[in-house]
């Protein structure tokens with residue numbers, strides 16, 4: 145299973161010193177550089193002159209975290225590398241060892257009151273999830289378990305039955321050993337958490353259960369060992385291997401030597417168990433220490449206690465292990481402090497063989513092999529030429545033919561033919577080769593025949609025929625080019641008309657409705673003029689030139705300035721208002737937004753409830769802890785267990801209240817979790833809607849220029865005409881439609897067909913052939929309607945006052961026709977101002 149040989153690593157030991165208040169502080173000296181601490185025990189005068197009592201006790205540590213050290217410092221120097229190692233596939237263990245009240249729980253789990261007091265577990269969870277998020281090439285699965293060992297019995301702190309059953313009725317966690325001497329824990333639940341919040345919730349639930357399920361036996365946290373385990377599984381994309389590692393964070397029971405104090409009853413029993421398991425821990429450490437010193441120690445007594453069995457790998461096995469020795473600087477605790485330091489020195493001699501836990505994942509291999517089989521089947525199927533399908537289609541044959549022609553035409557040596565890999569394609573390619581060869585050889589023969597015939601007359605007919613066809617082709621090309629140029633120019637004229645009409649509308653609005661003008665943009669039209677959006681997209685340089693030629697420079701200069709001063713952004717908003725009014729999904733979006741808002745406020749209130757319940761529980765937990773620590777210390781110092789009924793009932797009351805609060809917390813947490821899922825879902829929907837809405841709006845605002853410049857050389861006149869009409873309908877969808885008389889329709893057709901063909905008549909000629917024979921006045925390139933009776937005057941009387949021609953639903957007035965034709969003629973003749 146293990147892929148690497150690994151490396152030797154000594155167990156690191158760190159000293160963490162807890163500050164004390166209101167008690168005498170021991171005499172000690174620290175050397176942070178060297179990592180040494182020296183405790184001074186003053187000689188007792190009572191011992192007389194010949195007092196050989198040692199005075200100074202010096203110890204070395206990997207690192208020293210003095211009384212001022214903060215939680216983040218502890219995490220960075222002690223735990224960070226172990227957590228990172230676990231994510232890389234190395235087992236890791238961090239355990240806190242020390243007397244009661246020396247700060248083990250504070251170090252491992254942390255204080256509950258302030259965020260900065262978070263201990264190693266919450267910080268490890270935070271780092272784990274942020275790292276996992278960064279390593280996108282891996283898929284991580286993180287499972288969590290939380291076990292308590294009390295009086296040599298294991299309890300699952302995350303068993304959901306904690307809600308309904310008492311501690312005695314819960315299934316005990318037991319150890320099972322397999323044939324490879326590996327231990328497995330039965331009845332210990334594993335919980336998958338996909339984010340930090342879920343993992344923190346598990347920690348909180350476990351801590352609370354630890355606290356409130358203690359009643360019957362007066363179980364205190366200081367008398368049980370707790371192991372929080374993160375099981376990490378990492379799979380790299382495209383690889384068959386999986387890395388499996390475990391990270392244990394262990395809060396050991398208080399290490400004080402209670403039996404010395406002459407206690408009895410339950411406390412004595414507990415003390416025995418604690419001391420027994422810590423004694424076994426010490427035995428394991430001694431055996432490992434001896435082994436590391438080269439002494440023959442084949443047997444390491446792991447099995448003697450549950451705790452050493454669970455931590456087997458952490459002690460002398462495959463694990464990066466760190467011990468935090470917690471001590472207080474209180475003078476009265478000095479003996480225990482020195483005892484803790486001594487134990488740490490032995491631990492420091494234990495050496496572990498750390499290995500990368502990488503194994504081949506059968507499920508990944510099966511998945512890969514299945515994929516390979518699928519790929520091979522597909523390949524085989526392709527190679528067989530997709531037998532289920534019929535022969536190549538005409539289109540496929542023509543592609544193949546052109547590929548072969550290119551191949552033949554390419555005279556270079558490295559020319560290749562990629563006709564596809566199927567037998568069907570290869571066969572078809574050969575067939576085509578044959579056909580082409582036969583055709584060519586047949587043609588050659590006929591050419592030779594022809595040449596032979598003509599040689600008799602002395603004229604090479606083939607050459608003449610070829611040159612003839614070439615010149616015809618060239619002529620066609622130049623005709624088509626010319627036609628294309630014309631169409632382009634006509635398009636330019638149309639666009640410039642539209643632009644001019646836009647500006648005229650704006651100008652008119654400016655003069656009549658001054659307050660609203662500032663809202664009208666050059667590119668974005670008002671809601672009443674949505675049709676002009678059509679032309680807001682980019683136009684070609686030629687078109688721009690056409691427009692500038694048609695502009696009435698002097699008069700438009702002020703207009704241009706006004707237009708450029710207009711707030712385009714505001715116009716977009718205005719345009720958006722128009723757009724959304726007719727947008728079919730707008731109501732649904734609004735509805736979703738409303739729902740999301742409601743859900744947010746509900747989530748906020750649930751979050752507050754959860755936090756408040758958590759705070760209340762934490763407060764009560766620290767009150768209980770205080771009562772218990774006081775009781776434990778009292779029993780240690782007084783030697784007997786003083787049963788203070790008041791304390792007991794206070795503790796029971798607190799536990800009852802915690803039970804209630806826990807239910808509130810849990811219900812609200814679950815509701816919040818469900819709500820968060822709903823919110824995320826709604827978010828996704830809204831995001832999709834937003835993107836779609838934006839795209840639709842942009843399309844509506846700036847239609848693709850391709851749509852505008854659709855006609856090509858091959859466009860027939862009929863198509864061209866209907867395209868122009870379509871364009872104009874789009875432009876004027878918001879404008880009043882002009883009446884379309886049969887006469888005007890016929891004129892429109894006439895002009896359009898003239899425009900589409902190469903009609904080279906001049907404006908004057910057109911004027912003279914105009915149905916009404918009216919005059920066209922050309923005032924600064926602004927074409928006016930010839931008579932007030934014009935069909936357009938009824939709706940657009942403005943034409944009487946030097947207003948540029950407006951293109952409407954149909955080209956239906958003489959003025960339109962004449963103006964259109966004039967502009968077209970100008971552009972075609974390059975007549976610019």
Ligand SMILES: Nc1ncnc2c1ncn2[C@@H]1O[C@H](COP(=O)(O)OP(=O)(O)OP(=O)(O)O)[C@@H](O)[C@H]1O
Pocket residue numbers: 161162163242243244245246247248249250251255365366367396397398470773
């Ligand atoms: N470094 C520290 N800074 C400030 N307060 C601390 C520190 N270490 C511990 N404490 C406080 O001391 C008290 C006892 O600490 P804690 O419960 O962590 O001790 P413990 O060793 O876990 O005891 P037990 O063996 O009973 O579980 C707590 O109120 C805790 O907040």
